[in-house]
Structures are given as C-alpha cells and as structure tokens.
Amino acid sequence: MISALLERHFAEAQDRIVVREMEGREYSLAELRADVERIAATLQDVYGDCSGLVFGIAARSSYTWVATMLAIFRVKAVLLPVPIEFSDEQIGSLLHKATAIFAQDAHTAARISAILPGIACLDAASERSAWPAQGAPAGERIEPGICGIIHTSGTTSKPKGVKIRDEAVGLLVTNVLKRVPQAPLDYLSIVPMSLLIEQVLGVFLPILSGGSLTLMPARYAEYGARSGNARDYLDLIAQVDPNFLYLPPKLLEEADALLESTSVTSLFGRRNPHIITGGAKIPATVLESLDKRGVQVYEAYGLSENSSIISLNHPGHRRIGSAGPLLDGIVPTIVDGELRVLTPTLCAGYYNSDDTSCELTDGYLHTGDIAEIVDGYLYITGRKKHVIILSTARNISPEWVETVYKESALIDDIVVFGEGREEPAAIVLSQHDEAAIRGEMARLEPRLADFARVRRVRVVADIERFRKDYYTVTGRPRRQLIERDLAASLY
Incomplete structure (x- = not known):
C-alpha cells in the first residue's frame, strides 16, 4: 500500500529537506510529518471516522497540497483532486458527493461554494477554530481500500473518475x-x-x-x-x-x-x-x-x-x-x-x-x-x-498520421478526422500561413499510405483559444466535438 510505504518512510528515514519552493521556503521531512499529523487529527476531530469519505482538493501544486494528500491517506479517506481550471460544471460533476473540499484560497472557496452550496471548503493551513465544528455532516463513503479518485477525459464535458486502490x-x-x-x-x-x-x-x-x-x-x-x-x-x-x-x-x-x-x-x-x-x-x-x-x-x-x-x-x-x-x-x-x-x-x-x-x-x-x-x-x-473508417473501407489511426505531420516545426498540433468520408481532413494549429503548412505536409506525406494523406486542411492561428474550446485539461483534443463543429467547412 502506498499509504503504508509512506508511513514507514516517515518513521524510519533521517530528517532532510523534502520540499523546496522556488522563490519560497524549504520544508524538512519532520515539518511535513508534523503537518500531515495536524491535518489528519483535525479531520478526525471534525468528521470522526474518515475511512472511505471523499475529500476534494481544488488547488495548484504546493507544499500544502502534498501535506493534505498525505493526511487524507493517513485517515484512510479518499483523495479527489480537481484542476481549478476546470469549468464549474466539471467541478460540480466530480465533487458533488464529497464530504469537504480543500480550497487553494478564499477566491477558490467562494467559487466552490457557489457551485456546491452546502459542501464545506477547508483551509489546510488554518487553525482548528476555522474548521467546522465536531460532528459536521459527511458525504458518501467509498468502498474500503480506495486511496484516490483521478479525473480522466471523457466524451462529454463531465470528466470520469477512476477509483485508485491503495495497494x-x-x-x-x-x-x-x-x-x-x-x-x-x-x-x-x-x-x-x-x-x-x-x-x-x-x-x-x-x-x-x-x-x-x-x-x-x-x-x-x-x-x-x-x-x-x-x-x-x-x-x-x-x-x-x-x-x-x-x-x-x-x-x-x-x-x-x-x-x-x-x-x-x-x-x-x-x-x-x-x-x-x-x-x-x-x-x-x-x-x-x-x-x-x-x-x-x-x-x-x-x-x-x-x-x-x-x-x-x-x-x-x-x-x-x-x-x-x-x-x-x-x-x-x-x-x-x-x-x-x-x-x-x-x-x-x-x-x-x-x-x-x-x-x-x-x-x-x-x-x-x-x-x-x-x-x-x-x-x-x-x-x-479513434480509428477512422473511410468510405473506401480503409482504416486510419489518426494519432499515427498526426505524429508524422507533427515532425514539422511549423505545426503546433494537428487533429485528423474523416469518418465515413472518402478522404481524411485536418485542423492544423499554426502561426504560419496555409501555403507553408501545405508545403511541409507534402514533404512528410511520402511516409504515409496514399489513403492516409491529408489534403483537406484548415489552419487555425488562434491556438490558445482553440485549445481552450476544443481540448481537455490534460491536453487531448476533443475529437468528436471538433468533427461535429468543423467538418462541414472542410468537405
């Protein structure tokens, strides 16, 4: 179990600097252990038996993030981290069953409270007096042996949660x-x-x-x-x-x-x-x-x-x-x-x-x-x-085609689609003009089968906006959404 491996290390390892903040301070193993114990004790004081309870973290990476995760492990609760850049709908879909949510700051706490009224927002660095009173209401309990729930991309705006086993x-x-x-x-x-x-x-x-x-x-x-x-x-x-x-x-x-x-x-x-x-x-x-x-x-x-x-x-x-x-x-x-x-x-x-x-x-x-x-x-x-089946009965793996074209330094990213069409098409993210992009693709296409070569191209220069609209938080293109919205402009 990862929780047991970490507890053993805390008990047996010599003290050392274990976390450093650039432009900030350093934290020793002893300090980390003490903060983990403090957060864990406070969780148990507020909620009693925490085993199986889900606690969210809505914060960027930090020393407090690490200490909070390890404290959640210590009380045998379940960690559910949510990127703060998620939309309100995504945050709500993942965290609506959580007992409480550790928020990065007051602004994040206010946002979470607006999305999920009634679910407590916690500050891991705060004194006990700032936490809820003893006997605070708890959410649902997950089955024993689960240490975390990890979001992963789905086909909708609501991310999936994968239940991760401690062992x-x-x-x-x-x-x-x-x-x-x-x-x-x-x-x-x-x-x-x-x-x-x-x-x-x-x-x-x-x-x-x-x-x-x-x-x-x-x-x-x-x-x-x-x-x-x-x-x-x-x-x-x-x-x-x-x-x-x-x-x-x-x-x-x-x-x-x-x-x-x-x-x-x-x-x-x-x-x-x-x-x-x-x-x-x-x-x-x-x-x-x-x-x-x-x-x-x-x-x-x-x-x-x-x-x-x-x-x-x-x-x-x-x-x-x-x-x-x-x-x-x-x-x-x-x-x-x-x-x-x-x-x-x-x-x-x-x-x-x-x-x-x-x-x-x-x-x-x-x-x-x-x-x-x-x-x-x-x-x-x-x-x-993601396999594309062309109307010619040829199959294309778009990732493979994309990998070949992305060898060009002019192409920031490319998304290939064309289900049911006679030939594939692509959205190309690039600051360069279409003529230059087509020249690069022509240079690289001999490595592809004829039926996998892309001739229908739309170049998108506003890369940041496109990624915001059509990519997941983990950087994967939302292929179905892209094809639904943009295919008509290419065929």
Whole structure:
C-alpha cells in the first residue's frame, strides 16, 4: 500500500529537506510529518471516522497540497483532486458527493461554494477554530481500500473518475522504483499534481528514494493548465538542477529546438537528469535528435485505470519509438489489434463513466489502444476508439498520421478526422500561413499510405483559444466535438 510505504518512510528515514519552493521556503521531512499529523487529527476531530469519505482538493501544486494528500491517506479517506481550471460544471460533476473540499484560497472557496452550496471548503493551513465544528455532516463513503479518485477525459464535458486502490499504487511505485536511478531522486514539478502520474513521479518516488521535490514559483501556471511559453518552463530546469524529470512531449520538442543554440548543461543543468515522457505520442525524430545531443529520454505508456504506468523504457532497456517493456506482473495480450493487460495494479472501477470508459469485466484492462509487442517492447500505434473508417473501407489511426505531420516545426498540433468520408481532413494549429503548412505536409506525406494523406486542411492561428474550446485539461483534443463543429467547412 502506498499509504503504508509512506508511513514507514516517515518513521524510519533521517530528517532532510523534502520540499523546496522556488522563490519560497524549504520544508524538512519532520515539518511535513508534523503537518500531515495536524491535518489528519483535525479531520478526525471534525468528521470522526474518515475511512472511505471523499475529500476534494481544488488547488495548484504546493507544499500544502502534498501535506493534505498525505493526511487524507493517513485517515484512510479518499483523495479527489480537481484542476481549478476546470469549468464549474466539471467541478460540480466530480465533487458533488464529497464530504469537504480543500480550497487553494478564499477566491477558490467562494467559487466552490457557489457551485456546491452546502459542501464545506477547508483551509489546510488554518487553525482548528476555522474548521467546522465536531460532528459536521459527511458525504458518501467509498468502498474500503480506495486511496484516490483521478479525473480522466471523457466524451462529454463531465470528466470520469477512476477509483485508485491503495495497494495498487504501492505496488506500482515499488515496480517503477526498480526502473529509475538507484539514488535519491530530486525532482522539479512542472505539470499539475491533480494528474496521477505527477503524484507518482513527483511525490511518491522522490520521498521514498530519499530525494526531494521542487515546486515552480507561484507566478507560473502549471504546464498544461493553460497556454504558456515553453521556454519559460524549460528555463527553470537549470536553475533547480534536478536529477529526475517528467517532461511532456511538447516541452521536449521545444527543448530539442533550443539545443540548436544553447548547450545541454545550460538547459538541463549539470546533473544529466533522468527524463521520463509520456501522455502523448512524441515523434521518434525528436528523441533521436536529443539522443545525439547526449540527452536520453525514457518514454512511458500508461492509463489511470492501471494506476498510471503500464510500460517504461529504462537504462539498459530502451528503444526509441517504443513505450518500453511492461512493468513486472503485467501480462499482455493483443486482441483485434487492441492491447489488453492482466495487471495487479488495476483500478477498482469508475466513480462515474461514459462510453470511453475502459472495459474491465473479464479481468483484463481493455486499453482501447492499438499496439504491438516486439522483442518485449511495447509499441502504441493508435487508439482503437479513434480509428477512422473511410468510405473506401480503409482504416486510419489518426494519432499515427498526426505524429508524422507533427515532425514539422511549423505545426503546433494537428487533429485528423474523416469518418465515413472518402478522404481524411485536418485542423492544423499554426502561426504560419496555409501555403507553408501545405508545403511541409507534402514533404512528410511520402511516409504515409496514399489513403492516409491529408489534403483537406484548415489552419487555425488562434491556438490558445482553440485549445481552450476544443481540448481537455490534460491536453487531448476533443475529437468528436471538433468533427461535429468543423467538418462541414472542410468537405
């Protein structure tokens, strides 16, 4: 159990600096332990037996976020983090059954109270007198053994919630620790802690390895929460000099471009950090270019339904273009091209679900991803539920087509669609004119089958607005919505 692993570390590890705030203060393991105990004791004083109760966190990543999460684990309650950039409807759909919600500040608390009147908003840093009185009403209880509920994108505006098992996260973290450097891991957090992968890589691994977590300055939006300049985030790395990082593919693409004019040490620091990437497909050409510059990146693949990571490249076991070998204990099978896994770190089901929910009923996790396994390495080639069937009876995996075109430095992103049409079309996000984009696509298209080449193109220059309207908070395009709203303009 992850809760037991953390409690053992708190009890046995020597004191050290465990959390650092850029432009802020440092916190020792002893301080963190004391704050966890204080928050946990106050929760129990207010609500009594907290086991199975759901507590939300509506806040950006912070020291208090970490302490609150660990306190929720301690009282055997259930963590439900919600990105504050979610819409009111999304927040309400996830948190309406929560007992209480830890809010980032008074403004966030007021917003939550307007969305969910009657549900208490808590300030983890406040004195006991600011909390509700003893015997405060509690919400529903989740079944035993659940430590968290993680939002994941669905087909509607209401995100799904995946119920994460305490035992599963503990086993997953133990297995991932075998595939990262055997040393204290000093990590820089760039993406939101509301993502399970950031909790695993940014909190659990650094603490349990004897390392530390560094948080960005509060004036920086968390990467992916809203549009920001990639260079601003990359410039933080050398300042912190971490030895362990998770960088989304887009930041690595920007880093590769920056390394044309700056040194690896100037960008990544002196410690040659172990870099993990995932969450979206990254062009193999980017990884190959970084490799030539001396920057090794370890691609991973996972789903919240598996408590995050399913496979991971690691030192001595790395193939560019693959998602690496599967973690210990995971047994794969390929059925009609789809990856299904028998896994000891399976979730406990959904808090709410829709037609994108993974099938769990036969003991296997049906990932919905098209894959192949070659010499023990997993290759993800597309998404089953996103397969486009043209009127010519040809099938296209849009992610694969998009990956080829995104190798162009002129294309920020591209979304391909065309179900039931004679040929595919695409929305291209770019600041460059259509003629330049078409030239780049023509240069790259020989790598695609004739029927998968995109000739119908609409270039969108207002990238920030388009992402706000048509992307999920985790950066995935809402394909059905895009096709519904924009297909007519291309056919």
